[in-house]
Amino acid sequence: MAKDSTNVDYAGPLRRLVLAVLVLILMGTFLLWRIDSPRVERFRAQVTDQIVPNLEWAMAPITGTVNLARDFQSYRRIVEQNSELRRELRQMQSWKEAALQLEQENARLLDLNNVRLDPRLTYITGVVLADSGSPFRQSVLLNVGARDGIVEGWATMDGIGLVGRISGVAQNTSRVIMVTDASSRIPAVIQPSGQRAIVAGDNSAAPPIDFLENPDLVRPGDRVVTSGDGGVFPAGLLMGQVAADPGGRLRVRLAADYERLEFLRVMRHYGNEAVSDSTDVLGGSAAVELAPDAIPELTEVTE
Amino acid sequence: MNERVPSHLWTMRLAFGLLVMAILFMRLLPLQTASGGLIWPNFVLCFALAWSVRRPEFVPAVLLAGLFLLSDLLLQRPPGLWAVLALIACEQMKGQARALRDASLASEFGAVAIRIIGVGVAYQVILSVLLVESTPLIPALLQIVVTVIAYPLVVAITHGIMNVRKAAPNELGSKRFGT
Numbered sequence: 001m002a003k004d005s006t007n008v009d010y011a012g013p014l015r016r017l018v019l020a021v022l023v024l025i026l027m028g029t030f031l032l033w034r035i036d037s038p039r040v041e042r043f044r045a046q047v048t049d050q051i052v053p054n055l056e057w058a059m060a061p062i063t064g065t066v067n068l069a070r071d072f073q074s075y076r077r078i079v080e081q082n083s084e085l086r087r088e089l090r091q092m093q094s095w096k097e098a099a100l101q102l103e104q105e106n107a108r109l110l111d112l113n114n115v116r117l118d119p120r121l122t123y124i125t126g127v128v129l130a131d132s133g134s135p136f137r138q139s140v141l142l143n144v145g146a147r148d149g150i151v152e153g154w155a156t157m158d159g160i161g162l163v164g165r166i167s168g169v170a171q172n173t174s175r176v177i178m179v180t181d182a183s184s185r186i187p188a189v190i191q192p193s194g195q196r197a198i199v200a201g202d203n204s205a206a207p208p209i210d211f212l213e214n215p216d217l218v219r220p221g222d223r224v225v226t227s228g229d230g231g232v233f234p235a236g237l238l239m240g241q242v243a244a245d246p247g248g249r250l251r252v253r254l255a256a257d258y259e260r261l262e263f264l265r266v267m268r269h270y271g272n273e274a275v276s277d278s279t280d281v282l283g284g285s286a287a288v289e290l291a292p293d294a295i296p297e298l299t300e301v302t303e
Numbered sequence: 304m305n306e307r308v309p310s311h312l313w314t315m316r317l318a319f320g321l322l323v324m325a326i327l328f329m330r331l332l333p334l335q336t337a338s339g340g341l342i343w344p345n346f347v348l349c350f351a352l353a354w355s356v357r358r359p360e361f362v363p364a365v366l367l368a369g370l371f372l373l374s375d376l377l378l379q380r381p382p383g384l385w386a387v388l389a390l391i392a393c394e395q396m397k398g399q400a401r402a403l404r405d406a407s408l409a410s411e412f413g414a415v416a417i418r419i420i421g422v423g424v425a426y427q428v429i430l431s432v433l434l435v436e437s438t439p440l441i442p443a444l445l446q447i448v449v450t451v452i453a454y455p456l457v458v459a460i461t462h463g464i465m466n467v468r469k470a471a472p473n474e475l476g477s478k479r480f481g482t
Contacts, residue, residue: 015364019394022368023387029372030383034433044376051377055328063332133330133378135342135446136438140333178336183436203439205337258337 041168049170052130052141059130067260121234123157123265124148129173138181138203139164142264145172155226155233155267161255162186162226162239163264176264179239179254180207187229188239188252193217196227199239199252206243206251220244224252234269315361315467319354322465323347323370327377342446344453347374348422351393352415353454353461357469359397367393381435388425392418404469408458416451423447 033040074081126142144150146169154166156176164178165186177184184201188209197212212218222242228235240254326346335341347370354362371386396403396418403411427443461467 019364019390022364022390026368026372026383026387026390028383030381030387033382034435040382044379044382047373047376051373052331055331058328059332063334066332066334128333128336130331131333131336133327134380135335135442137379139379140336141331182439203442261333261336 042170045168045170045173045175048141048175049145049173053143053172056129056143121267121269123267124150125263125265126156126174127263128261136182136203138178138184138201139167140176140178140261140264142174142176142266143172144266145170145174147171149268150174150266153232154269155237156264157237157267158256158261158264160238160257162237163256163258163261165232166266174266178258179252180205180258186233186239187227188224189227189235190218190242191223191225193222196229197224199224204251205258206245206253208245209242209250209252212250215250218242218250220250234267237267312360315358316363316366318465319350319362320366320370322350323374326350327374330378342442342449344450345419345446346453346457347371348389348392348419349450349454349457350461351389352396352418353457354467355393355396356400356403356411356415357461357467359400361467362393364390364394381430384429385422385426388422392422400469408455411458412454415454419451419454420447423450 029040124144126144126148128140129143130141132139142150142156150166150169152166152169156163156166162179164176164181164184166174167177168175179186179199179201180203181201182203184199184207186199188197188199189195190197190209190212195213195217198210199207200210201207209218209224220241220243224239224242226233226235226237226239238255240252240256243251243253245251330343351362351367351371355367368386368390371389372382374380375382375384375386396415399414403414423443423446427440
């Protein structure tokens, strides 16, 4: 016992000093994050960038194996699935016919009107490296980053619907905050009524629709697309369909398949051109000012 | 014995680091991209507490602080806060390690459960006091409960598979490595 007490006396102060220093460092990190969050978040992105891509060699086989097992479970009901698919395919073929006709008609009309669709909306495809690792945060990590020209705030889609927004870009990786995350707020338009609303994530699979002016004009099944308000997102990206939950609250049933996100498209978006000075626009000198902007735009398209 | 013990000590420290990395790795696998998945216990905290009670010398405070901060950074938590709370909890358990050496699993479980609940509640309270947009309350409370429940399992793994057990009384003599 005497030996024990000398041991404590000998090692105690040093250990307590180290602990105090560590506690101060950690508290300092937290307070720094609270005060200057962007800088610490950049540091976090860099740490993630250093670690996660190095784990990819191990992550890929495990993810593959688990997905294979899940696929195998779905093989058990393959017969009913097959007949379901065949039924859907028949429906789709009639839709396809209609779509082709509409596309041709649309192309003719666009040609007649000499319309140019926004040519700058191109995309970069990235592979999902990791998820957020916590049930409270809905985000994924992509293997494209500043090296590939990713810019904070760009929209990401899975080919059909909107998935989220880039938040946090490192050299080789970038983080996508999904529409379902509690911190996500996306301005949207509900078609065909044209009502504007905010789709606010709340960690559930179907985010609710907030700030709707006239809910009577909106009914389940309406399409929800991004409105482009605020200039962060391009307008007209499909988000999903309106659905009413049992409580009567309107939610968005998202079009993107969140169950299995493997590849994501990051939509390049350079902001909407703002009309700042109306007299310039009316006077005609605006055309000269716009011209230098138009040239990189063209090179962007050709590459 | 004096030749063998330091290398064993460092092996076990390295093993703890790898264990935490493996847990983080499993959490980061892109398998649960949809929302509303299962709420997993916080295994990092469980293992850190279990090792702190059993062999304080395997988990020095510096190692714990580094690993906790890393998991904060990788799991998108506010960096530092959860780490400092968990570190304090582990150090308290280390302080009790000698008292708990001969105690039953039940009393150890009680002490650990208080620490886990304390860390979880303090984390939520501090976040809400500082007006940080915190996680939804119900899942956060559920995670605390699940973590407490998972602790005996973690102890079984630590004891049985990893062979990290409380030091026998005669081993305490080599206190050069007890710092």
